[in-house]
Amino acid sequence: MNEKHEKQSMNSIGQPVDRQDGRLKVTGGARYSAEFSLPHMAYGVPVQSTIAKGKILAFDLDAAHKAAGVLTILTFQNRPALVPPDKSSRGPGENQLPLAGDAIYYNGQNIALVVAETYEQARHAANLVQVQYAAEKPVLDMEAQRETAERPGKGSGRDDMQSMRGMPDTAYSDAAKKVEAKYETPYEHHHPIEPHATVAVWDGDKLTAYDATQGVDTPQRVLASAFGIPVENVRIVCHFTGGGFGSKGSVWSHTILAAMAAREVKRPVKLAMMRQQMASATGHRGATSQILQLGTDTGGHLSALRHDTLTDNNELNEFFEHAGGTSQILYQTPNFEMVHSVAKVNISTPIYMRAPGEAPGNFALESAMDEMANAVNMDPIAFRLLNYAEANPQSGKPWSSKNLKECYARGMKMIGWENRKMEPRSAQSGRYYIGYGMATATYPAHRSASGARVRLFADGRAIGSAAGNDIGTGAYTIFRQVTADTLGYPLERVLFELGDTTFPQAPVAGGSQLTASVAPAAMEAAEMALRAVAELAIADPKSPLSGRHIDEIAFANGRVFLRGEPSRGEALEAVVKRTGKPFIEVCCRAETMNTARDSQGLKQSQRPPCLPVAPKSEEDSDMDKYSFHSFGAQFCRLRVDEELGVVRLLNWAAVMDVGKILNPKTARNQIMGGIGFGIGMALSEETPYDPNTGRPVARNLADYHIASNADVPDIQVEFLDIPDPHINRLGVRGIGEIGITGVPAAIANGIFNATGKRYRDLPIAPDKMV
C-alpha cells in the first residue's frame, strides 16, 4: 500500500511534542489504580511473615476477627481452591499462588489477607493477627554458595547462560596483560512512586481489575489462569502507571489476593500495598558478585574475557540477574566465557529491574575495561575503539544498526574529554579531586507482536488504541503522533488510548520493546483505516471517488482523493459520516492476538472485522539475520571530597544510538530518568537484609536512597537519530533501559580518575569512600 499511495505527510514524528497526558498528570486528573473506588467496596490488607524460613504452625485470628469492620481473613487454611500456575509460565512473579500452604520462603511473605469495611479497619485488624511459626535458620549468604550454586543453562528467555567461545582459559593464562577483579552490586528495589495496588470486582464469573501494571495482558492471563476462567472473562484496566521499572511487569500475590477476596466477600475489594510491604512482596534486583578476567596481547587487543556471575534467587522464582550478557557481545574477543551461578536464599523474590542483568553486568565489564585501559596505559575510549565489535562477536551476525563510534566522538566533545588527565589523582580544585569517567551503554533491542486499533469518527476525530501501558515513558504521546501522521490528521484531532484489555493485545512495557512493537502496529492500523475509507468511498455513489480503482486513490492531510487530482476527493470524515455510524474502525493484529476480544460496548455485528496482518511481515524475517542492540556512551565529570567520602557529579553527557527518535522530548526524558536511576545505583541505593532474620532493613524512601534532584547534575542527552532499518518500518527501538546502563561504571571510572582509587562494590557511598 505504501508504494501504491502517496506518502503521508509526517508532521509530528521527530518533533518535541508535549505529552498527551501531561495536563492530566500535573492537575491530578490522571486516575491511578488505587484511586478507583467502587460502590460498596471493601479493603484488603496483607499480613506478612516475620520469619524467613520455616512453617506456619497456627494463626490466632480471634482479636482480628473481633475488630470492628472485619469481613473475612484469608489464610492458607481457608483460602478457596485456585489453579496453580504452570512453572514455565511467564507472568506470575512467583511460581506459586498466594496462601498456597504453610511454608515460609522469605521474610515479608504475604501469608494472610484481612478484608474489612474500611482501609483503616483492615490495617488495624492486620496488626492484630498473631502467627505461630516453626522457624528454621534462614539461608542468607550468597557468597558462601559460589562453588555449590546451581548453574542454569536457561535464564531470562535465553538458553546460553553458560557459554563459551574459543579457549578462554588458555588465552587468559597466555595474555600479556591481565586484569582480574571482583565487582559487587547489592540488593536494590524499584520503589516506583506509585505503590502497587489492585481494585478487583466480580460480575458473576467475570472479573474486572484496576491494577497497577506495566502490561494489562499479564494480569489478565495470570488471573484467568488462577481462577480457571476464560481469558476473555477478565478485564484489566490501567490507564496510568506511576513508574514500574520492572516491578509491575509481573503479577504479584496482592493482585491475586484482591481478586480472591472480592470473590469471597462478593464485593469490590481494594488492596493497596504499603511502601514497607513493597520491600518484600513486589520484587527487587538480586545481588551480584561478579569476577571478571580480562587479558590482552601486547598491543591492547582483548585476547580473553571471562565473566563469572554469582547471583541469587529463591524457591519461588527462576529469574536471576544474567549479568554476563553484555560481556558476550560488547567487545571483539575470540575467547570468551560466561558463567552464571544462582544461589538459593531465603530472601524475597527477585525480578527484572531496569536493565536486568545488563545494569550490574555493565558495571563490572565497563569498570574492568577501565582498569585494563589503565593497565595498558591507553585512553579508555581508544582502548574500546581498539576492541570495537563490528559484528556480534558471539553470533557473527551483523548489527541491525550500530553507530557507537559516533557516540564516543560526540560524547568526548560534550564533556570536554580533552581536559581529562590520563594520570589519576592529578586534578585538584580546593578540597576536591576532579575526575572524568566514561562507559559504554548497551541494551538489546526487542520487538514483539502487537495489535492496534484505529477508529475514525464522523466528526473528524480519530482514536488509536492498544492494550500496552504508558508507565510514564511517553507511550501515549508517541503512538498518538504515529497515528496522526499516518492518517494525515493534526495531533489535536487524534488521541491514543492504552491500558485496557479490551484494546488489541500489546506486549508489556518492559524489556525496552513497547515502542518498537506498538508504533508499527499503530501505523499499520492507521494505514488500514485509510484503505477502509477508500473502499467505502469507491463503493459509495455519493462519493466523488465512486467506482474508482483502489490503486488510483491517494491520501494526504486527512483527505482521500484521486491520485494526481487532489481536488477530486473528500475529507475522511465525510466518508465516515455517510455510513450513518459514529465511526468506522479497523484493528491490525499479530499472530498471537487473542481472537476472543471484542471492543467495549460495540456488538460484533456492528464492527467491521479486524483484519489480520501477516504474522511474519518482511521486517520480521530480518529478526533472524541481524543482531539488534542499542548503544550509547555515558560521560561524566565529578568531584570527590575524599576526607568526607562524598562524590558529586558536575555534569553528564550521554549520546545514544537508539534508532529513530519519535519524540525528542519524551526520549530525552527517558534517558535522563535512566541516568538518574543509575546515579542512585552507583552512589546510594541499597537494601540491606538483616543477617539474622533476612528482613529488609531499608523499607521506606527515607532509608532507601534513590538519587535526589540535588544528586543529579545537568544532563546533556543527544541522539544520533539514525533509524534501525531492520527492526520495523519506522526504524524505532524502545529506550527505557539503556539510560541506566553504563552509568555506575562511568561514575566508578570517574572516581578512579579523580582519586586513583578503584571502587568495585556498589553503592560507592560515603561510608566506603571515607
Add this chain to the structure above:
Amino acid sequence: MYPFRYERARTIEDALQSVTAQPLTIAGQSRAVFLAGGTNQLDFMKENVHRPDILVDITRLPLNAITAMPDGGLRLGAGSKNSAVAYHPDVQKNYVILAEAILAGASPQIRNMASTGGNLLQRTRCPYFRDTAMACNKREPGTGCSALTGINRVHAIFGASPQCIATNPSDMCVALSALDAVVRVRGPKGDRSIPFSEFHRLPGNRPERDTVLEPDELILSVDLPPFQGTSHYLKVRERASYAYALVSVGAALEMDGQNIRRARISMGSVAHKPWRAAEAEQLLAGKAPSAELFRQAATAVFAGAKPLEYNAYKVRMGTNTLTRCLMEVSGLMPLQGKAGTAFASSAGSVAGELPGGAV
C-alpha cells in the same frame, strides 16, 4: 491503624488536662499524646510503632511565635515551624548554625509542617525501631536489640548501652545543643527550664525514654541565649538532600582577638543524644585556629568512640567532619555555599558546579 480519638486543644491548660487525665502505659508513655506538625508522630502511628488512644492537637495553641528576648536571645515558640525558624532574620543573622542545620534536614514540605517542639521529640531512625516485626528495647522494653547483631551502620559510637545503640536523628538539636539552648516546659507541677544538654537522655537501661520530658509535660519554647560568634553546621549523608546524617557537626566559635575564647561543638548521629565534643572544646579554648589544632582536637574526641560491626567508618568520617567544620567556621577554609543555607551545610554541596565557578 490503631483506632484513636482526636481532640483539638484550645488552651495550654486544656492540652495538659487531656494528657494528665489518661493513665500511662507500662512503658511509662502516655495514652494521650500531643500532635503538632505530625511529621514524625503520624509516621509512627501508620507503622504501628506508636499506638496512642488520644491525639491532642496543639497546633492552635498560642505557641508559634518567635520572639526577640531582652537579653539579646531569641525565644522559639514550641509550635513555630522549622522553616519559619530557619528563615527568621535573627536566626539568619545570629544563629547561622541553626539555620544551616534545619535546612540540611528533611524537605521543604516537611519543614513547613514540622515544629520546634516536635523536632526535639523526633525519634530515632534505627530501622529496627520502625519495624514491629523486629525486637527493639526502645519500642517494646525487654524484647532485645536487633541492631546490636544486625545492620548497625547508622548507629551510635558514643554513649550507647547494651540495651540500645540508636542515635538521635535531629539536625536541629545538634545546633541547639551547641548553642546551649534552654527548653521551657509546663506540666502539672508548673513550669521548669531544662538545659539542652540535659534534655535528651542516654539509653542506659531505659532506652524507651528519649528525653527527660514527662509524659504530661508540654514544651512551651526553646530559648536561645545571646550569641555573637560565628557558627556553622556540616552534615555528611548518603545523598545530597533528603537523608539523615551519617555524621554531622555543629560548631559555635567565639573569638578573643586571634584566639578562640570559647568553642562549643556538638555532633549528630553518633549518639542517643546530640553529643558535645567536650575534649575538643577544652583543647581549643585560648588557642589560635589552625589545621593541626583542629585535627588534634577531633582526634581526641573520637579516641573515645566505640564502633560496632558496621559503623567503624564513623570514627574516620567524624574526625574529618569535625576538623572540616572547624576549618570552615574559623574561616581557614571557605564555605561551599552561602552561610545560613543548605548549600553551606551539606558536605559536598549539591551536584553541578559550585557558585563562583569553583567546582
